[in-house]
Amino acid sequence: MKKKRTLIYTILLGSSLLLCPLHTKAQGQKPAATDEKEEIPFYQGTSVGVDIAGIGSKLLGSDITSAEVSVEVNLKNRFMPVVEIGYGQTDTTDDETNIHYKAAAPYFRIGMNYNVMFKKPHLPGFVAVGLRYGFTSFSYDVDALDMVDPTWGNITVPFAYNGVKTNVSWVEAMVGFRTRVYKSFSMGWSVRYRARISMKKTENTEPWYIPGFGKNNSTNIGLTYNLIYKLPF
Template sequence: MRKKTSGYILQFLILSSLLICPMYAFAQNKKDKEKTENVKLYQGTTIGVEVAGLGNYVLGSDILSSEIMLQTNLLNRFLPVLEVGYGKVNTISDATDIRYKTAAPFFKIGADYNFFYNKPHLPGFLYGGIRYGFSSFVYDVDGPTMTDPNYGGQIQVPFSYHGVNTTAHWLELVGGMKVRIYKGFCMGWSVRYKKRLSYTKYPNTEPWYIPGYGENAGTGFTLSYHLMYNLPF
């Protein structure tokens, strides 16, 4: 499959977020001792969109994957989150001439933990979390016609499966950073370790790409970059 063009754009976005908050993780000042006993339970809601996947697709990738996230802040420490996205791919392998096509929504639910919960004066924070992901999708796969060696190569067997219904489940371990850039506007990036739990299997075919998860491997890493807005209520 054609390689994705994510490396350069993600490196630029991550470096830009780091420059906004230099020495962020090591900041120390008198406000570090600020008391948190009277922090209100509800601290606000954030909505955001993942833009790295959109950027890759615009730059020529065969894969489109993006999501909208909705996150609630409780006690400035616990951050339950819902992510709803859409993924699609339509590509041909240069090595095998196999064509793979799918497009479907995906869903993730989980929570993050703000490691800087007692430093509300800072313009951002570091966090870690977990997600459960799910996608139900249909895919098409087509390849070169095969020959049956049992009959001297005289019988040809087509390799073409359309409308294959599949479901997939996975877990993600998330670590990242969120930084306020202007008033309620924020941006952030995260590294995600993904572990596939299960997917529907068939005797002669399996999905190459799972919307929301990526290439169908047992585990994998991805980078995400979000633009976010803290809702004014």
């Protein structure tokens, strides 16, 4: 499963790097540099993006799938407030422990991107760094084979918890790349470092997967690959 997910990320990353030089070549002669003293309008447009990395990983056999839409506002070609709303789910059984886990829920993130190449608005793309705050509230099911306690006369102890409620919050630091491919259409990818802030725990169990965050660890690494459309206003 891990090898398959690594494969799709490699393919998506490679495609963006290949398209970048092709697009640059198609631009022809480089336009004259913009006068740095020229005032850049405050509002530079709104873009809507769809992340296809989560859907693609499921097609390649991953136990986890997600769908996500983002809305980003460009201010001065420098500051870019962004909201990301998605839905993540899993339904899987561990081959070694036979523990079955199921969860599905929406999640959201809110944050800001910063265009480190804001002084070069004539370029077809940019590199950005950013921060996010993420949150999800969901319930999950976890069950396994019944356990036998030999101390008390081989008593069978069931292991099944359904509808366990929890909520999780986290922060993300990201670095991303974007390039225009055709008119108002762009594509881009980002690498996310996620750190869990809080998680509501129960006495007997905790979630294996957290929608929008990934597998339940104190930290996590994620990747997004977005198809982006700049709205015509």
